[in-house]
Amino acid sequence: MKKILVVVLVLLSVVAFSKTTITFWHAMSGSNLTAVDNVVKGFNESQNEIEVVAQFTGSYAETLTKAIAAYRTGTHPHIVQVYEVGLQTMLDSGAILPVYQLAEPGFDWGDVVTPILNYYSVNDQLYSMPFNSSTAILYYNKDIFAAAGLDPNKPPSTFDELYEMGKKIVQSGASQGGISFGWPAWVFEQMHATHAQFYANNENGREAKASQVLFNGEFGQKVFIEWMKWAQDKVFVYGGREYSANTAFLTGQVAMLIQSTSSVGSIQKTASFNVGTSFLPRMEGYPRGNSVIGGATIWVLKGKSEAENKAVWEFLKYIIRPEVSLQWHKSTGYFPSSNTTVKLLMDEGWFASQPNHLTAFLQILSGSNIPEAQGVRLGNFVAIRDVVDSAVEKAVQYKGKDYEKEAKRILDDAAKECNNILREYIQLYGD
Amino acid sequence: MQRRFPNRVLPYILLSPSIVIVIIFLIVPTVQSIYMSFFRVSPFGDRKFFVGFENFTRLFQSSAYLHSLIITLIFAVLVVLIGLSLGTVIAVLLNQKLRGLFVYRTFFIWTYAISPAIAGTIWALMFNPSSGPIVYIIRSITGIGINWMTDRNLALAVVVIAASWKMLGYNIIFYLAGLQAIPEELLESASIDGASGVTKFFKIILPLLSPTTFFLLIMNMLYAFFDVFGLIDIMTKGGPGDATELLVYKLYRDGFISMNTGFASAQSVVLFVFVAILTVLQFKYTERKVFYG
Numbered sequence: 047m048k049k050i051l052v053v054v055l056v057l058l059s060v061v062a063f064s065k066t067t068i069t070f071w072h073a074m075s076g077s078n079l080t081a082v083d084n085v086v087k088g089f090n091e092s093q094n095e096i097e098v099v100a101q102f103t104g105s106y107a108e109t110l111t112k113a114i115a116a117y118r119t120g121t122h123p124h125i126v127q128v129y130e131v132g133l134q135t136m137l138d139s140g141a142i143l144p145v146y147q148l149a150e151p152g153f154d155w156g157d158v159v160t161p162i163l164n165y166y167s168v169n170d171q172l173y174s175m176p177f178n179s180s181t182a183i184l185y186y187n188k189d190i191f192a193a194a195g196l197d198p199n200k201p202p203s204t205f206d207e208l209y210e211m212g213k214k215i216v217q218s219g220a221s222q223g224g225i226s227f228g229w230p231a232w233v234f235e236q237m238h239a240t241h242a243q244f245y246a247n248n249e250n251g252r253e254a255k256a257s258q259v260l261f262n263g264e265f266g267q268k269v270f271i272e273w274m275k276w277a278q279d280k281v282f283v284y285g286g287r288e289y290s291a292n293t294a295f296l297t298g299q300v301a302m303l304i305q306s307t308s309s310v311g312s313i314q315k316t317a318s319f320n321v322g323t324s325f326l327p328r329m330e331g332y333p334r335g336n337s338v339i340g341g342a343t344i345w346v347l348k349g350k351s352e353a354e355n356k357a358v359w360e361f362l363k364y365i366i367r368p369e370v371s372l373q374w375h376k377s378t379g380y381f382p383s384s385n386t387t388v389k390l391l392m393d394e395g396w397f398a399s400q401p402n403h404l405t406a407f408l409q410i411l412s413g414s415n416i417p418e419a420q421g422v423r424l425g426n427f428v429a430i431r432d433v434v435d436s437a438v439e440k441a442v443q444y445k446g447k448d449y450e451k452e453a454k455r456i457l458d459d460a461a462k463e464c465n466n467i468l469r470e471y472i473q474l475y476g477d
Numbered sequence: 478m479q480r481r482f483p484n485r486v487l488p489y490i491l492l493s494p495s496i497v498i499v500i501i502f503l504i505v506p507t508v509q510s511i512y513m514s515f516f517r518v519s520p521f522g523d524r525k526f527f528v529g530f531e532n533f534t535r536l537f538q539s540s541a542y543l544h545s546l547i548i549t550l551i552f553a554v555l556v557v558l559i560g561l562s563l564g565t566v567i568a569v570l571l572n573q574k575l576r577g578l579f580v581y582r583t584f585f586i587w588t589y590a591i592s593p594a595i596a597g598t599i600w601a602l603m604f605n606p607s608s609g610p611i612v613y614i615i616r617s618i619t620g621i622g623i624n625w626m627t628d629r630n631l632a633l634a635v636v637v638i639a640a641s642w643k644m645l646g647y648n649i650i651f652y653l654a655g656l657q658a659i660p661e662e663l664l665e666s667a668s669i670d671g672a673s674g675v676t677k678f679f680k681i682i683l684p685l686l687s688p689t690t691f692f693l694l695i696m697n698m699l700y701a702f703f704d705v706f707g708l709i710d711i712m713t714k715g716g717p718g719d720a721t722e723l724l725v726y727k728l729y730r731d732g733f734i735s736m737n738t739g740f741a742s743a744q745s746v747v748l749f750v751f752v753a754i755l756t757v758l759q760f761k762y763t764e765r766k767v768f769y770g
Contacts, residue, residue: 111733118522135736139521222622277627284627285606287714299607426520429735439717443627463541467735474519474526 065097066357069123072100073109073342074178077312081377089364096357105288106342107428110135113347117141122347124358127177129342130165131427134251136345137173138425138475143346146171148359157384158366161410165339165421174343175362176383178374180307181337182229182236183405184327187221188320190301194220201302201324205272208327212281212301221301223283224276226291228305230284231434232340234261236304237269239419240326242335246468251423255477259430259464262457268329270441270453277442284442287435306340307406310379314402323405325412336413337406338421341380379403425471430464507749513742520736532743542744544719545727552637552723553701559641560697561690564648569678571649572656582653589646593707600639601712625713629720632713636721639712640705648693655689656682687767695759702752724748 074082079102086100103109106129116122117139128136136142146155155163155172162179166172188198194215202208212224227233238245243265246256260266276282283300285291295303296316304326305313314321326337344365346358364370368386375382375391382388388407391397397404413419424430437460444452514532518525536542571582588596603611606624616622625631659682667677683690706725709715715722715730722730728748732741 107734111736114520114522114736135520138519140523141521283606283624284717286626287716290626293605294607297607426735426737429731429737432730432734436716436718439627440719443629443717470517470737474517474524 065095066354068096068098068125068354068357068361070098070100070125070127070344070361071103071109071113071123072127073102073104073106073129074127075102077315078178078308078378081374084377085365085370085374088370089361092364093360096360098361106132110428114139117347117349120349122349124350124354125175125344125346125361127342128174128345130340130421131424131431133166133174133421134255134423134425134427134471137168141348142173143348143355144171144173145175145346145359145362146173148346148355148362150359157386159381159383159385159388160415161336161339161420162381162383164415166343174345175365177344177365178308178341178378178380179339179343179383180341180380181339181406181410182233182304182326183307183337183409184324185295185303185305185309185313186322186324187295187298187301187317188322190215190221190298190319191322194218194301198320198322201322202327203325205327205329208302209272209276209279209281212276213279215301216280221298222280223294223300224281225302225304226283226285226294226300228285228289228291228303228309229340230287230438231431232306233304234266234269234434234438235422236326236337238265238335239338240328240335240413241265241332242414242416242418243332244418245422246424249417250421251425252417252420255468255472255475256422256424257465257468257472257477259424259461259468261434262454262461265332266457267450267453270438270457271449272329273438274441274444274449274453278445282442284439307379307381308341310402310406311377312379321402323402325405325409334414335416336419337409338419339410375403379406381406424468425475426467429467433460433463433467436460510742510745510749513739514746516739518738522738525739528739532740533747535740536743536747541719541722542727545722545724548633548720548722549702549724552633552640552705552721553698555637556640556644556701556705557694557697559637560644560648561693563641564645564652564693565683565686565690567645568649568652568656569682571653582649585649586646588643589650591643593643593704594711596639596643597708597711600635600642600708604635627717629717632717632720636705636709636712639708640701643708644697644700648697651689651693652686655686659685691759691763691767694763695756698755698759699752702748 070086072082082100086098089098090096101123103112109126110128110132113122113126113128158172158176159179162176163172165179166174166176184201186201191198191201195218196211196214202211208225215221215224235245238261244250244260246260247258248254248256250256273282277284283294285294285300289305289309291303292305292309292313294300295305296313298319310323328334344362346355346362350358365374366383368384368390371382371384371387372390374380375387376396382391397407437456440456441453446452515527515529516525517528517532567585571578571585575581603609604625606612606622606626612623623631625635663681664677667681672680703725705723706729709721709723709726710729713721715726724744725748728741728744731737731744
């Protein structure tokens with residue numbers, strides 16, 4: 047009897063003093079992986095009750111797939127980083143715990159930077175924790191601009207300027223190509239937002255579930271025609287999906303790059319030339335919109351104990367602490383999530399010494415806050431982006447001269463496929 | 478029939494581990510795939526409804542799927558042709574008595590030991606449009622910059638090269654073994670009769686290698702259909718556009734990226750039936766021509 051009592055006591059004490067372990071799956075690789083590890087390490091050292099274990103689980107798409115597979119077998123992590131296109135899937139999943147429910151009553155969300163708050167809110171309630179939000183900006187190689195006889199402090203601000211400058215760069219031999227894009231389909235979405243165009247019906251799926259994409263309209267065709275024209279003149283060089291175009295830019299094969307702000311850190315560190323950044327180029331004759339949020343947020347998955355959920359909330363509160371999000375911004379280039387952090391950064395002169403970190407901010411704050419630019423919410427957006435990526439790839443390979451017809455054909459095909467995806471999604475979840 | 482086992486139960490016990498493995502890893506998933514192919518399932522699996530044959534009819538109406546099928550056939554034919562012909566030639570060369578032969582042999586067979594992910598990375602780096610050595614050499618010689626990320630045919634060609642290269646070591650091992658089983662006397666007497674090297678190769682060596690060739694034909698075909706996922710994923714992700722979207726890769730994209738489990742299951746059922754038919758046809762028509770000596 048004594049023995050049993052001892053065993054029970056020992057077990058109890060182990061339980062009482064053991065830490066709550068929180069698993070966190072994420073998709074941050076390269077220098078961003080180190081940044082995540084630093085955030086997690088900082089949290090683990092800041093207290094004794096909770097131990098967060100961060101695990102890199104592959105690309106965004108792979109991480110989402112793994113999390114879903116794990117959820118179905120009950121082996122899911124407490125929190126998972128999901129990219130912006132997973133928004134509708136997560137909202138409908140029935141597998142999540144919205145952060146507004148997790149937070150203690152009266153928690154002040156007002157400090158979260160407005161475009162981020164809008165993007166991830168439904169009926170003014172925040173569903174996932176802002177972590178690494180970004181937007182797309184234009185990067186350019188000042189050395190190549192100078193070598194081509196262009197003013198290194200005057201990047202293009204319109205499509206026409208970009209085309210002219212690109213041709214000059216290619217013809218002068220300063221570089222083999224003008225521009226390349228990271229995340230091509232995302233850049234296409236950005237173009238809609240910055241020109242105040244809807245990408246899908248029902249206000250980009252924010253009023254009700256979108257049942258139809260609108261990117262094959264006159265505007266989308268116009269963008270594709272321009273890109274096809276650029277590609278044929280080597281002004282546009284296709285560099286692959288996600289981040290693979292960065293290589294072309296860093297090795298000087300192209301003079302410009304449209305890429306997520308999350309690459310500011312790594313590009314500045316790696317580039318052997320002077321890097322400039324600017325706002326996304328626009329087409330004239332369209333209303334001014336705003337660039338849209340990308341990147342990812344942290345979702346809390348259901349099915350864990352009350353104590354564990356509380357621990358998760360402690361961690362989530364930690365990552366939007368001003369000093370944490372400040373460090374996160376500096377080491378990655380992602381937006382600091384709170385307004386307090388922005389002020390801290392400004393006060394210490396960070397933006398003055400690091401103007402490339404300011405570009406995205408100025409861009410997103412100088413645009414107008416219209417529904418077209420608050421973000422697109424689509425059922426199975428992951429699949430839709432895949433379709434659009436393929437469409438861009440088809441367009442830039444086109445060798446003929448009948449741009450209008452080809453752009454319309456490619457976009458109509460893509461739209462048809464996307465509308466099918468949306469229809470099936472609505473069949474599953476209702477509208 | 479002769480009974481070799483004193484015990485009636487023992488053979489079943491001895492077989493049971495492999496039977497269990499086959500059931501768990503092959504039979505159950507196959508049955509599940511067939512079952513799932515009649516449903517539409519939500520990503521998290523919380524909603525699902527019966528759709529009958531809709532997944533299948535959609536499949537055969539989809540131009541993307543038919544395109545993928547054609548690309549896969551082209552890919553498989555090229556990989557098998559290149560793999561077998563190059564494999565025979567290199568094996569014959571390696572079957573000669575040369576100094577340091579085992580070094581060459583090791584180098585050639587090496588490729589099979591490399592994982593698909595690493596093989597894919599090597600080729601992707603070599604053909605990288607901005608920093609790849611092969612691209613650099615071609616540009617230095619011809620002045621043409623090649624970019625397989627925007628050129629459909631080139632992308633398919635590079636993937637075919639990588640896939641054939643990866644399987645080459647395997648083919649060489651089997652051909653070497655086949656060559657070493659050919660009796661010396663046959664070749665000697667042919668030489669005495671005045672047969673040239675070329676005649677010996679086509680009239681004696683090739684026919685005697687036919688069992689090996691037949692085996693490798695099936696193995697290479699299965700490889701080209703099922704085993705190239707890693708290469709494609711690392712190198713092209715099915716792109717540019719849908720230029721290298723082979724059936725297995727499309728299945729993965731629909732099932733694991735788009736999370737359309739029912740549709741992907743239908744594809745796996747079709748792929749399974751398709752390869753089964755091809756294999757049966759091969760056994761039926763090709764095996765007649767095989768000479769087992």
